Amino acid sequence: MTDVQANHDWEGRYYHIDQILDAPGPRTDEGFMAGDGVKDFLRKQSKILVIGAGGLGCEILANLALTGFKDIHVIDMDTIDISNLNRQFLFRPKDVGKSKAIVAAEFIMNRVPGVKVTPYFGKIQDKDDEYYLQFNLVICGLDSVEARRWINATLVNLVDPENPESLKPLIDGGTEGFKGQARVILPTITSCYECSLDMLNKPTAFPICTIANTPRLPEHCIEWASVLEWPRVHGDKKMDTDNPDDITWLYTVAAGRAKEFKIEGVTWSLTQGVVKNIIPAIASTNAIIAASCCNEAFKIATSSAAYLNNYFMLIGIEGIYSYTFEHEKKSNCPVCGGESVSLSISREMTLEELIDLLTERQDIQIKNPSLSTPTKQLYLRAPPQLEEATRPNMFKKVSELVPDGGEVTVTAGTLPFSLSIDLSFT
Amino acid sequence: MIKIWSMKKNEEAAGKKKPKTSAAQIRVQKGAASPLLTQCVLSNIVTIDLTELDLPSTMKTHFPDPADLLNFSLTITPDEGMYTGGAFNFSFAINTNYPHDPPKVKCTQTIYHPNVDLEGNVCLNILREDWKPVLNLNAVMVGLQYLFLEPNTDDPLNKEAAQEMSKNRDQFLSHVKSSMRGANIKGVQYTNVLVQ
Numbered sequence: 189m190t191d192v193q194a195n196h197d198w199e200g201r202y203y204h205i206d207q208i209l210d211a212p213g214p215r216t217d218e219g220f221m222a223g224d225g226v227k228d229f230l231r232k233q234s235k236i237l238v239i240g241a242g243g244l245g246c247e248i249l250a251n252l253a254l255t256g257f258k259d260i261h262v263i264d265m266d267t268i269d270i271s272n273l274n275r276q277f278l279f280r281p282k283d284v285g286k287s288k289a290i291v292a293a294e295f296i297m298n299r300v301p302g303v304k305v306t307p308y309f310g311k312i313q314d315k316d317d318e319y320y321l322q323f324n325l326v327i328c329g330l331d332s333v334e335a336r337r338w339i340n341a342t343l344v345n346l347v348d349p350e351n352p353e354s355l356k357p358l359i360d361g362g363t364e365g366f367k368g369q370a371r372v373i374l375p376t377i378t379s380c381y382e383c384s385l386d387m388l389n390k391p392t393a394f395p396i397c398t399i400a401n402t403p404r405l406p407e408h409c410i411e412w413a414s415v416l417e418w419p420r421v422h423g424d425k426k427m428d429t430d431n432p433d434d435i436t437w438l439y440t441v442a443a444g445r446a447k448e449f450k451i452e453g454v455t456w457s458l459t460q461g462v463v464k465n466i467i468p469a470i471a472s473t474n475a476i477i478a479a480s481c482c483n484e485a486f487k488i489a490t491s492s493a494a495y496l497n498n499y500f501m502l503i504g505i506e507g508i509y510s511y512t513f514e515h516e517k518k519s520n521c522p523v524c525g526g527e528s529v530s531l532s533i534s535r536e537m538t539l540e541e542l543i544d545l546l547t548e549r550q551d552i553q554i555k556n557p558s559l560s561t562p563t564k565q566l567y568l569r570a571p572p573q574l575e576e577a578t579r580p581n582m583f584k585k586v587s588e589l590v591p592d593g594g595e596v597t598v599t600a601g602t603l604p605f606s607l608s609i610d611l612s613f614t
Numbered sequence: 615m616i617k618i619w620s621m622k623k624n625e626e627a628a629g630k631k632k633p634k635t636s637a638a639q640i641r642v643q644k645g646a647a648s649p650l651l652t653q654c655v656l657s658n659i660v661t662i663d664l665t666e667l668d669l670p671s672t673m674k675t676h677f678p679d680p681a682d683l684l685n686f687s688l689t690i691t692p693d694e695g696m697y698t699g700g701a702f703n704f705s706f707a708i709n710t711n712y713p714h715d716p717p718k719v720k721c722t723q724t725i726y727h728p729n730v731d732l733e734g735n736v737c738l739n740i741l742r743e744d745w746k747p748v749l750n751l752n753a754v755m756v757g758l759q760y761l762f763l764e765p766n767t768d769d770p771l772n773k774e775a776a777q778e779m780s781k782n783r784d785q786f787l788s789h790v791k792s793s794m795r796g797a798n799i800k801g802v803q804y805t806n807v808l809v810q
Binding site for chain 1: 657771
């Protein structure tokens with residue numbers, strides 16, 4: 189296998205890349221091993237995970253393969269739609285309906301000799317910690333906030349203070365029309381995705397009273413159909429925005445509304461766009477952001493130059509504007525913030541005694557804490573009903589409520605962040 | 615590969631702000647299934663939100679299942695204004711994308727109010743267009759209570775009630791009173807919301 193791969197590396201194949209790898213430059217990291225050392229790591233040892241094989245993913249896969257990454261894994265749960273073909277250039281009309289991950293992997297392997305791309309057609313949530321631990325780096329080209337929050341929390345969670353290999357740099361790219369961003373997240377070291385959740389653009393929402401009374405735009409009519417009419421007519425039945433029948437129903441209702449108010453412009457595709465919150469994807473924005481992400485991946489994998497610290501944003505609406513800044517860690521971030529302490533207590537200690545202990549300890553100094561584990565509430569101060577429901581736990585032994593080595597999250601009004609306690613029993 | 619770990623160590627050694635260990639991080643407990651991870655983060659956020667609720671005596675939360683913090687109801691019993699004497703119920707549903715998405719709030723009774731329609735939809739800016747992840751459940755609840763103290767005719771959801779309120783205030787007040795007793799007004803049967 190090594191020989192076969194070696195044969196692919198014909199004379200001059202990496203001529204341009206090698207200009208960077210053969211000698212240190214003014215900005216190279218101390219650990220940079222010019223020449224064979226770094227080439228060997230990049231081409232023979234490194235393993236990189238690409239999440240998403242869509243607009244950004246296709247660009248990322250092509251860039252990585254061409255810069256010399258040879259062991260690439262790709263995850264995508266989606267299948268190819270005909271509307272993807274204008275920009276997701278690894279797909280052809282014959283591929284419509286097939287898995288994005290599988291088709292993209294095959295395309296790259298056919299086109300770039302010696303590169304192994306391992307696809308997984310499914311959800312990122314299907315994979316466990318073991319799976320994510322095998323990679324050196326993770327690059328995301330995702331379109332959902334939810335999936336980003338998941339992978340971010342997973343990678344932060346993966347960091348084991350005893351194991352340096354458990355820290356996986358996460359490079360996150362995102363685009364929305366002419367805008368985009370690329371960022372480097374070093375889990376537990378730099379600000380994480382959750383830290384910046386409050387700076388996300390929220391999807392455009394119209395005041396519900398405007399929708400109900402004074403529609404002026406075709407979007408108002410579509411929102412009326414989806415927000416007010418759908419639940420009124422269909423009750424609890426959930427709308428499936430991927431089902432053309434549901435979109436047709438919404439379109440018909442919205443068109444009727446538009447006619448009544450003499451509003452023009454309600455179409456089937458606008459209806460679909462509004463309810464799925466589709467922002468037209470721009471191929472060139474994807475190309476720029478993917479290039480930036482892969483550039484960071486290359487620099488981190490090779491130590492050949494300083495990497496992004498830590499947020500690059502691009503606004504291409506009027507001219508081209510870009511800005512790079514350091515997004516700071518949020519001390520009360522629910523994923524990477526908060527303090528943690530280890531505590532060893534007697535098996536016999538009750539929850540009430542533990543709370544007293546926390547209140548008395550000088551280094552913790554907490555007043556009126558609420559306690560919970562990742563799966564259940566132990567004791568909540570408020571609201572009254574939950575206080576009552578959890579009060580019986582006060583007299584139970586902590587060892588009956590929390591497993592040995594388990595985690596307890598403590599929150600209190602006096603703490604600006606949450607405190608997590610790593611419990612063990614003696 | 616860049617030596618991130620040594621950076622981390624150097625940073626700690628240099629006595630810089632110690633990289634904080636995450637709440638989620640300690641959860642290396644094997645067996646805690648990964649898909650639940652965001653669920654845990656979410657439940658931490660909601661726990662903080664709930665334990666920090668600072669509600670006046672006019673508002674009470676009720677959890678049908680105390681283990682489920684994501685679905686509950688709120689009862690508002692205004693002690694001033696035209697809705698005094700009523701107990702108004704709202705359902706709260708928090709989805710997994712909270713606090714990026716606002717909680718879904720609906721009135722579970724049929725009430726006569728300019729900003730609440732007969733299906734229970736509520737016109738409150740922070741529940742839709744003005745929601746921000748820095749807001750919390752307390753802000754939403756206080757906002758809801760305010761609607762009962764100061765119904766406003768600028769953002770009507772129940773158009774008839776709003777028109778009545780701005781054109782014929784006495785008539786409006788009497789409709790509020792009778793609707794709260796469970797009257798039928800212009801063909802609409804309202805819920806009796808009087809405090810027992």
